[in-house]
Amino acid sequence: MNLNRTSNEQETILKFLKEIQSYSPLEDHSEKALANICFTQKVGKNEVLQEIGKTCKTIYFVMEGSARIFYLKDGLEITEYFAFKNDLIVRAESLFKSLPSNKGIVSIEETLFVGIPSNALFSLFDEFHDIERLFRILIQTVYLETIKRLESIQFQTAEERYKGLFENHPEFIQKIPLKHIASYLGITQVSLSRIRAGIS
Amino acid sequence: MNLNRTSNEQETILKFLKEIQSYSPLEDHSEKALANICFTQKVGKNEVLQEIGKTCKTIYFVMEGSARIFYLKDGLEITEYFAFKNDLIVRAESLFKSLPSNKGIVSIEETLFVGIPSNALFSLFDEFHDIERLFRILIQTVYLETIKRLESIQFQTAEERYKGLFENHPEFIQKIPLKHIASYLGITQVSLSRIRAGIS
DNA sequence: CTGATTTTTTAACATTTGTAAAAAGAATAC
């Protein structure tokens, strides 16, 4: 156990370890090794966690709060992904290819993350088969989510997607500016306003 | 080595093993174990490889030819994915969740596949860390491709997507009916015809 | 080769979504 941690930090990391083992369990020694490389990070509202242009070297989990991945298109922010409690948030193409990312990560509200340095994690993959398995299954899971999202954006109307989003995540509408939701849905803010007007 | 194989089959499987190890190399004994569970399958044009409604239990690689994954929406076929030479083709949500798939796989032309029974493969994951790693990296790779596709469908016009598709895969237009390309691009056949008329 | 079938294009019109600008509303700073 890392002795530089406060008991709060330690508690967060233990909660995190328990949460991710719902995907695939770890041996005790693997769990300890993973715990050793994790850290916690707390940010305020609308704070940049990872900057555009930098290479992604950390995998984050949201323990409390929410954040989003965005990129710029014609000078405007496009939101690609929202992460809530217990979601993974990572700029995958940059992480897996070790290339600078054209995307950034910002918090939506005050948010507590657990971070895992990717180089240290990849070293643990060599040593602990079960850690690599856990992350293989995590990647599988986000892959399936991405396929679902692709299907929804390809073959549902904007209105269907908006409704679907709030069936799964009613908390969205409370805290996220609509312009971000619109770009996430692949439509303009004006179009989203029209949809909202039509529903209520 | 499986003694029931013809030398043609054996050659195909060796070629396959060489090809996938460009993602991550295998130890000799792992490679042999994987070779042992693989099989080859050759189908003619427009033949069903995996039926809608059945649970996916096999991971396929295209060695020669091409195939597509499709599903039905309002009685019409929507093509979700095209696989060409050296591409993986698998109904991921069914495979990873062991649930019946609402998707099917059909060949586009005469096509040679290498198949891997998923249960046997998952057993090899337990025994051979490097096989699980190889497939972890494969899943990573298809995940990144899916993210790219999501971005293109969300923020490019149909015309941009059509042009992009043929920059990457000029062979598409030669052998695939336009109705399948249209549904893959998320547009109607009529719309695709208009785009094609506008370009040439 | 020829008729039947399938695929692709074209046409006319409807609907959805986008763009730009302005107005209304909400949040924030001082």
Next chain:
DNA sequence: GTATTCTTTTTACAAATGTTAAAAAATCAG
């Protein structure tokens, strides 16, 4: 609490895409 800034809605019009039907072109079977 008021002014400023940011967010959301509304309006008017433009562009893109969908729908339906028919015509043209290509492919296939015998």
